[in-house]
Amino acid sequence: AQKVTQAQTEISVVEKEDVTLDCVYETRDTTYYLFWYKQPPSGELVFLIRRNSFDEQNEISGRYSWNFQKSTSSFNFTITASQVVDSAVYFCALKRDSSYKLIFGSGTRLLVRP
Amino acid sequence: EAGVAQSPRYKIIEKRQSVAFWCNPISGHATLYWYQQILGQGPKLLIQFQNNGVVDDSQLPKDRFSAERLKGVDSTLKIQPAKLEDSAVYLCASSLGIEQYFGPGTRLTVT
Numbered sequence: 001a002q003k004v005t006q007a008q009t010e011i012s013v014v015e016k017e018d019v020t021l022d023c024v025y026e027t028r029d030t031t032y033y034l035f036w037y038k039q040p041p042s043g044e045l046v047f048l049i050r051r052n053s054f055d056e057q058n059e060i061s062g063r064y065s066w067n068f069q070k071s072t073s074s075f076n077f078t079i080t081a082s083q084v085v086d087s088a089v090y091f092c093a094l095k096r097d098s099s100y101k102l103i104f105g106s107g108t109r110l111l112v113r114p
Numbered sequence: 115e116a117g118v119a120q121s122p123r124y125k126i127i128e129k130r131q132s133v134a135f136w137c138n139p140i141s142g143h144a145t146l147y148w149y150q151q152i153l154g155q156g157p158k159l160l161i162q163f164q165n166n167g168v169v170d171d172s173q174l175p176k177d178r179f180s181a182e183r184l185k186g187v188d189s190t191l192k193i194q195p196a197k198l199e200d201s202a203v204y205l206c207a208s209s210l211g212i213e214q215y216f217g218p219g220t221r222l223t224v225t
Contacts (some may be wrong), residue, residue, distance in 0.1 A: 004156075027121035033212060043203060044117075045157070045213025091156050095212070100145060102169060102214060 002027050004094050006105035010043035013082055014113050021077040021108045023092030029053075033070065034075045039089040039107070051075065082112045116140065118217035121204050126223045132194035139187065139208030145169075146212060148181055149205040157205055158223045163189060196224045212218050 013019045024058055025034065036048040046061040049059065051068050059066050063080045089109045093102040119138040127133050139146050144165050149157035160179065161171040166186040174181070178197070183189040193200055201224045207214040 025156065035134070035213075037216075042218060043221070044218045045207075047213050047215060050213055093156070099170075100147075100162055100209070100214075101159045102157070104158070106156050 001027075002094055002103045004092050004105035005104055006090075006092055006108050008108045009106075010109040010111070012111045012113065015084055016081050017112075018078060019082050019110065019112075021079075021090050021092075021110065023075045023077065023105060025073050025075065025092070025094045027094060027096065029096050029098075033095040033097070035093040035095070035102065036066065036075075036077050037091045037093065041090060042086070045091070048077075048104060055072050079110075082110075084112050084114055086110060087112045118206055118208055118215055120204075120217040120220055122220055123218060124173050124221050124223075125187075126225065127196055129198055129224050130195040132192065133196055133222060134190050134192045135204050135206075135222075137189045137191070137206030137217060139189075139206070140210075140215055142209035143210050143215075144186070145209045146183055146189050147207040147218075148189070149207065151203040151205055151219070153202070160191070193222075196222075201222050 005024045032053045038046045056068050065078045067076045089107045091093045091107045092105045121136050144155045147161045148160045151157040160174045162169045163183045166183045181191045203219040203221050205219045207216045
């Protein structure tokens with residue numbers, strides 16, 4: 001069975017703090033894809049990153065970084081020096097190679113206070 | 115490039131009424147998806163189209179939900195009759211490759 005768990009329901013930080021959002025996934029497939037999406041209050045899901053199962057290299061994009069570890073089935077997302085505009089719900093998702101369907105976690109609501 | 119368009123943005127209906135949502139995907143995207151997102155949960159796929167053919171509708175409650183994509187571009191999702199538990203945000207997404215791009219969603223409230 002395919003499953004994504006985001007154990008942190010809500011996180012509150014003060015602006016400029018670093019914050020890590022956890023994502024743990026379950027799959028028996030050898031080829032799969034992992035994603036992070038941001039959902040601001042406007043409701044639209046904004047694509048942030050995709051990783052495939054064969055690429056464990058960590059990635060950094062500005063203040064965002066992602067840590068993919070197959071050994072622990074985790075794909076964690078860190079925001080450095082958080083800003084109020086980062087306040088949103090963040091979703092981690094899994095896609096099997098054999099399917100287009102995205103399997104989402106329940107999301108983590110991030111509140112960045114000024 | 116224009117994103118995925120959806121209308122209406124908000125809809126309030128009474129139970130047992132019918133409702134329809136419209137989606138216009140990104141130009142050139144052959145694959146179109148409808149997701150249901152209940153408050154506090156992640157989106158759940160209802161139906162997936164490849165051009166105008168259905169690829170996956172295994173999680174669509176077919177006794178009350180229907181969807182079509184007649185010309186392989188726009189799509190409509192209909193609920194008839196609506197139940198209280200259908201209150202959710204209905205998201206449309208489209209893709210050309212692996213990444214899916216989402217519209218702003220339609221927030222449905224059934225009273």
